[in-house]
Amino acid sequence: MKTYLRRHARSNKERYLNINLLLALLVLLLLIMVTLDLFNPRSAHAEYADVVINNYSDEAGMRPVVFPHWFHRIRFRCKVCHADLGFKFDAGGNDINMLKIIDGEYCGACHDGDIAWSVENCDLCHSGQPGTPTQVHGSTLQKLKTSPAADAK
Amino acid sequence: MKMTIHSLIKSGAVLCTVFMLILFTAGKSFSADPNTFNRLLAPASERNPPPPTDGIHDANGPGAAALQTPKTAFHDLPKSKSGNYIDWVKALDEKKISPRYDRLDPNAVPVVMDLNIVREVKGSMPNVVYPHKQHTEWLDCSNCHPAIFIPQKGANDISMAAILLGEKCGVCHGKVAFPVSECRRCHSQKKEKGSTKVKQQK
């Protein structure tokens, strides 16, 4: 056994070791990536008050829009959007479409390249999971319709 | 020497692979222990998750990774026990945030009204105190009046059920502002004695 190995020392054994080492490192790397992506110990809870708007997105083949209230609340008081810009207190109840945004209505009033980044950054808004229905995430009404036990699985 | 490191990495990778395969097939999650303390409550480390893992954003899309994680923004803000886990009113009072009152003018000052409304409630819960001050710092009068609340005493019928269903106070509380699981934030005035006294017919 030993003499055989010694004879093939520079060939098979080292070759096997090298291949295995490479594969092992690759797998470790992918494992880290996959772990960070896939595994959530509990069903994830998106940020409270994130509004998913999916009136036209699914049909257009885009991911639904996720509007983060928290980010905007740090920068604007409620009055600016809900009184001055005409947003109603109704997830999906404002008839917003890309044309209106490009024209400067609704989101486009600030997302124009001056006050905030402009409208060509599609994926920053259209970042929801495809097929998510319009909802206010974490709202009481949502909690009334799904039980916490089901969420925690 | 080389051999040992190699074999260590190899055996480690093999173990991890086997573990991963088991998890893939069994579909279990890490915290499968049925006897964990307070299993339905997400621990503090899992609050305000970053967009790629928060269950709403599509982790496969380019957007989710580019967005700011809430924890970065919430770092210096005073915390609370529900909703975003941030006390927004306190954050405003302590000037940790300075949200604009006008879209274009960063120095616009809100018209704040300091008027408290005390609503007596049925049952043993303390009475509700509604403070206009904290609300008018954020909202305009037209946001609530007259569409949600008629600005007249006795004109608004509010019950917990209505609030939970998203009417009246529930238009914001339980959607954007703190949820109604925080009873004492509203029910904050102790009743004097006994229950409601009813005025007899004149």
Place this chain on the structure above:
Amino acid sequence: MNKYLVRQGSISVLLCMALLLSLPVVSAKNDDRESAVFNKLKFFSWLVNDSPTMNRVLKSDDSEAIKQLENSRHLLQQAQSQYDEGEFLLAEENIATGIKEMSRVSRKIKDVDRVEKARRKLFQELKQHVQTFADVFERVAKEKNDKQIDAMLDHEKLQKTLDDADALYREGQLALANHTMKQAADIVEKAISNARHKDVLIHELSFDSLEDEYDYEKKRNESYVLLISLLQEKQTVSDASRQYVNKIVAANKGVVAEAELHAADGDNETAIRILEKGTDKLSRALRMAGAPF
């Protein structure tokens, strides 16, 4: 030798399997890009070839705007050919530049009709708002019966501002009219805020009659029943609690009927007490069913 090869070979196979299993996760990201770019291309193409924005630009006399539109169309063609060749990232970049260009153009050549309509609507809403709050102030002033409070609203200034706003509206200077109307709204709001400063209004649960209180109790009980019916459709935490909830809901029907009997007899007070207890039980059942309060 065989044992060694078998061992090494099996380890390699295991690692290859792991690699293959992880590949779908990684490759999913690439598949996504193609369909994402396809949809963005569809939207961009509509924007430069078929949209109201494009029509507005072509109808206008602004040569620079038309040039920008042509530029965007050129970018579209570039993006289309890059997509066909599989260069998704480059296509996306061109689409982004094109959309940015189009939004700049769109703001330059405004949709005058829409903007005018929106401004007129806002004007009417603001006017209504000012009127409602002026009435509220009058009511408050009357309640307080205090000359100082009366003086808080400068009626002349308010009227003048309103008249100015109306005049601007008639002239067609809608943006300025709205600005002036907002100033009027500010005047009234500040007046009310000063009049009610540091006030505490107590809304007692006092009713003019026992019948009124009974009606109130009935409505309250109904609102809880409505909420609980919503919850009954969802999965409760356990079968036992579900049974409890159903029992309470069934019992509540009896409670309401009993209260109705007492009320019909004229004994409103008993009816009220019975209903109050029933609603309390419903409240407990609601919490058991998972209502978050």
